[in-house]
Amino acid sequence: MNTDMSRRQFVGLAGSFATVLGLGLVGCGGGAAKGSAAGSAAAKDVKGAAESKKLVVGFDKSYPPYGFVGDDGEYTGFDLDLAKAVADKQGWEVKYEAIDWDAKDTLLNSGAINCIWNGFTMEGREDDYTFSEPYMLNEQVLVVKKDAGIKSWDDLAGKTVITQTDSAAQDVLEGDQKDLAATFATLDTIGEYNTAFMQLESGAVDAVACDLSIAQYQLAAKPDAYTQLDEPLSSEHYAVGFKKGDTKSADAVTESLKALYEDGTVEDLCDKYASYGLSFDNWVLK
Numbered sequence: 001m002n003t004d005m006s007r008r009q010f011v012g013l014a015g016s017f018a019t020v021l022g023l024g025l026v027g028c029g030g031g032a033a034k035g036s037a038a039g040s041a042a043a044k045d046v047k048g049a050a051e052s053k054k055l056v057v058g059f060d061k062s063y064p065p066y067g068f069v070g071d072d073g074e075y076t077g078f079d080l081d082l083a084k085a086v087a088d089k090q091g092w093e094v095k096y097e098a099i100d101w102d103a104k105d106t107l108l109n110s111g112a113i114n115c116i117w118n119g120f121t122m123e124g125r126e127d128d129y130t131f132s133e134p135y136m137l138n139e140q141v142l143v144v145k146k147d148a149g150i151k152s153w154d155d156l157a158g159k160t161v162i163t164q165t166d167s168a169a170q171d172v173l174e175g176d177q178k179d180l181a182a183t184f185a186t187l188d189t190i191g192e193y194n195t196a197f198m199q200l201e202s203g204a205v206d207a208v209a210c211d212l213s214i215a216q217y218q219l220a221a222k223p224d225a226y227t228q229l230d231e232p233l234s235s236e237h238y239a240v241g242f243k244k245g246d247t248k249s250a251d252a253v254t255e256s257l258k259a260l261y262e263d264g265t266v267e268d269l270c271d272k273y274a275s276y277g278l279s280f281d282n283w284v285l286k
Helices: 003-028 037-045 078-090 101-110 168-173 193-202 212-221 247-262 265-272
Strands: 054-059 067-069 093-098 136-145 160-164 186-190 207-211 226-228 234-238
Touching: 054 078, 054 101, 078 093, 078 247, 078 265, 136 168, 136 193, 136 212, 160 168, 160 193, 168 186, 168 207, 168 234, 186 193, 193 207, 207 212, 212 226, 247 265
Parallel strands: 054 093, 160 186, 160 207
Antiparallel strands: 136 207, 136 226, 136 234
16 A cells, blocks of 8 residues: 555545534434434435436545555545446446445445445345445455464464454454454454554564455565465455445446456456456456
């Protein structure tokens, strides 16, 4: 990740928190309180991308190569470029909203964003969102320091592992792999992965549980510092998440993603971000 991003991160986070605070004040007010008739009516009036002709993308700006701040201080990333290409296909406007990941559901349900497009794992979330068809294969993996002598899951017994709050890795370690997590000294969570890897590099933690794409990015940036354990925690897929019931937008995005695969745009974008560890071989929507 580029080191010039701190100012942009602060501004983005401040905007996200201000949005969430504003939503909280509405929820605490008289007429538009959560669960009231006015609040329900407002939620129903929120227009999806297909209806509004505007794709408002909620993303984590600290999630390279899918969404991050580039060397020029502008938002960039594979998913953001892909969203722009889809919007162009559909004749929609596109807007990027860097969000606090914990607030994504509040922002989606309020209409502040109308999709979550950010290396977003669909497995286990199908009841909460309407998804496009999956477009990218992903895994949850464990990354350790290269010189730490950690070669397998067994070596993590009594060690400290960290992951992003509300991430797929956290879900896996608190679900299907809870027995493994029980062997750790602690399973810590943090707001974003850049800081998690800083802690790994400093020795404050022993391993980071994360998406394969994040691991590939970190290993590409510092091949002598980190290594990935061979056995993945889980395999899954990325898809674009919409508010529950917004099938029209989800179907339109799926249609455009297939067309972008056919015309070579997807492969070109994968090549653009190959140095970040992204591979065209993991694309699954054809």
